[in-house]
Amino acid sequence: MRGLHGRAILPVFSGDDVKPVSVGIVGLGTVGGGAFNLLRDNAAEISRRTGREIRVSHVGARRENPRYDLSGTIVSRDIFDVVNNPDIDIVVEVIGGTTTAREVVMQAIRNGKHVVTANKALLAEFGNEIFAAAEEKGVYVAFEAAVAGGVPIIKVLREGLAANRIDWLAGIINGTGNFILTEMREKGRDFFDVLKEAQELGYAEADPTFDVEGIDAAHKLTILASLAFGIPLQFKKAYTEGITRLTREDVGYAEELGFRIKHLGIARRAPNGIELRVHPTLIPAERLIANVNGVKNAVLVQSNAVGPTLYYGAGAGAGPTASAVVADIVDVVRALNCGTENRVPHLAFQPDAIANTPILPMDEVVTSYYLRLTANDRPGVLAEVTRILSERGISIEAILQKPAHEAGSVPVILLTKPVQEKEMNSAIAAMEALDDIIGKVVRIRLENLDA
Numbered sequence: 001m002r003g004l005h006g007r008a009i010l011p012v013f014s015g016d017d018v019k020p021v022s023v024g025i026v027g028l029g030t031v032g033g034g035a036f037n038l039l040r041d042n043a044a045e046i047s048r049r050t051g052r053e054i055r056v057s058h059v060g061a062r063r064e065n066p067r068y069d070l071s072g073t074i075v076s077r078d079i080f081d082v083v084n085n086p087d088i089d090i091v092v093e094v095i096g097g098t099t100t101a102r103e104v105v106m107q108a109i110r111n112g113k114h115v116v117t118a119n120k121a122l123l124a125e126f127g128n129e130i131f132a133a134a135e136e137k138g139v140y141v142a143f144e145a146a147v148a149g150g151v152p153i154i155k156v157l158r159e160g161l162a163a164n165r166i167d168w169l170a171g172i173i174n175g176t177g178n179f180i181l182t183e184m185r186e187k188g189r190d191f192f193d194v195l196k197e198a199q200e201l202g203y204a205e206a207d208p209t210f211d212v213e214g215i216d217a218a219h220k221l222t223i224l225a226s227l228a229f230g231i232p233l234q235f236k237k238a239y240t241e242g243i244t245r246l247t248r249e250d251v252g253y254a255e256e257l258g259f260r261i262k263h264l265g266i267a268r269r270a271p272n273g274i275e276l277r278v279h280p281t282l283i284p285a286e287r288l289i290a291n292v293n294g295v296k297n298a299v300l301v302q303s304n305a306v307g308p309t310l311y312y313g314a315g316a317g318a319g320p321t322a323s324a325v326v327a328d329i330v331d332v333v334r335a336l337n338c339g340t341e342n343r344v345p346h347l348a349f350q351p352d353a354i355a356n357t358p359i360l361p362m363d364e365v366v367t368s369y370y371l372r373l374t375a376n377d378r379p380g381v382l383a384e385v386t387r388i389l390s391e392r393g394i395s396i397e398a399i400l401q402k403p404a405h406e407a408g409s410v411p412v413i414l415l416t417k418p419v420q421e422k423e424m425n426s427a428i429a430a431m432e433a434l435d436d437i438i439g440k441v442v443r444i445r446l447e448n449l450d451a
């Protein structure tokens with residue numbers, strides 16, 4: 001059967017004749033296995049929602065995984081057997097990475113199959129090419145599981161907030177990093193000890209530096225920014241700073257001043273372009289998002305009609321991620337019933353309405369700052385520091401000076417009002433050049449996240 005534009009629509013029959021939809025899963029790790037089990041466990045409830053039976057008929061896994069009962073399912077060691085199986089309607093790509101996964105997805109699209117993927121790296125880096133190929137072929141590439149695990153933030157940005165102009169969004173979008181920061185803050189645990197636990201729980205990326213250096217969050221932020229602002233995916237232009245250099249000292253001072261440090265992904269529509277940045281950030285402790293702990297994710301979206309809205313839930317792990325994968329399968333199955341050419345656009349905006357708004361270099365980003373200086377305990381040092389700031393038009397929000405260390409040096413903590421990053425870079429360089437400032441100035445960005 002063909003739809004309006006000659007694209008394929010699976011035949012739908014009434015009653016007992018309704019044709020099951022055939023799903024092939026490529027990759028049987030935490031997410032693939034989770035989706036397999038969820039489709040089986042919730043089969044009755046899911047088919048009440050879709051009106052069609054969903055059958056996992058083919059699984060591609062390079063290794064045997066005795067944890068899953070695959071009886072009645074074709075199992076191939078060559079994952080391309082799944083993609084090339086003519087009976088498969090939807091390919092679920094959950095192997096991760098950007099090499100073989102890219103081939104799997106592109107080959108599935110070429111074969112006219114719909115794709116469901118949890119692969120944020122693949123979409124952030126190659127999404128423009130993938131969506132163009134999918135549109136050309138009239139198939140759908142669904143990716144709810146790529147961002148914030150079980151939190152349906154893709155659907156929110158693409159559909160729920162479609163009436164709004166989105167001004168900015170800020171998210172805790174890496175569960176592993178948030179889990180580490182929370183355990184370190186609440187229990188004083190060691191960084192590597194918590195990371196190991198996150199790996200055992202299936203939260204961490206294959207390469208955990210992706211989690212702690214902010215790369216995974218930048219992949220996800222790239223996707224969110226495209227959906228929020230209708231711009232192409234531009235991962236390479238995202239600014240990324242990890243959490244590995246955060247100290248307990250700064251976490252403590254931030255608390256004293258009424259802030260929490262979170263690893264945030266921030267995308268903001270500024271007058272001259274889009275800010276796209278991932279870095280540790282002080283946020284007021286009273287904000288709901290400041291109290292998002294453990295592996296939980298949250299995304300705060302500021303939109304012009306609805307105002308601020310907050311989306312919260314588990315951001316990693318088998319169940320939450322499988323929940324999003326299966327929701328995408330349900331979405332595709334529903335679309336199959338009426339023709340995928342009428343589906344919501346991949347990047348929320350019509351492909352010919354995607355704008356080339358520039359991504360701003362970090363120098364041009366405007367934010368507030370937390371600065372920690374170690375100063376010699378001498379009269380006039382603070383006056384010199386404040387002179388450097390005032391010469392650059394940087395306004396101070398708060399100052400905290402701690403008692404002198406035995407060595408005669410004092411920690412000084414400053415909070416500033418918003419200023420362009422290049423002004424702050426120049427101020428920090430001038431402070432570090434002062435004879436009475438010892439070592440490097442610690443700089444952590446600060447966002448009030450008010451509407």
Ligand code: HSE
Pocket residue numbers: 146148149173174175176177203204205211216315316317
């Ligand atoms: N490593 C990711 C995280 C998994 O910790 O959030 C979910 O994308």
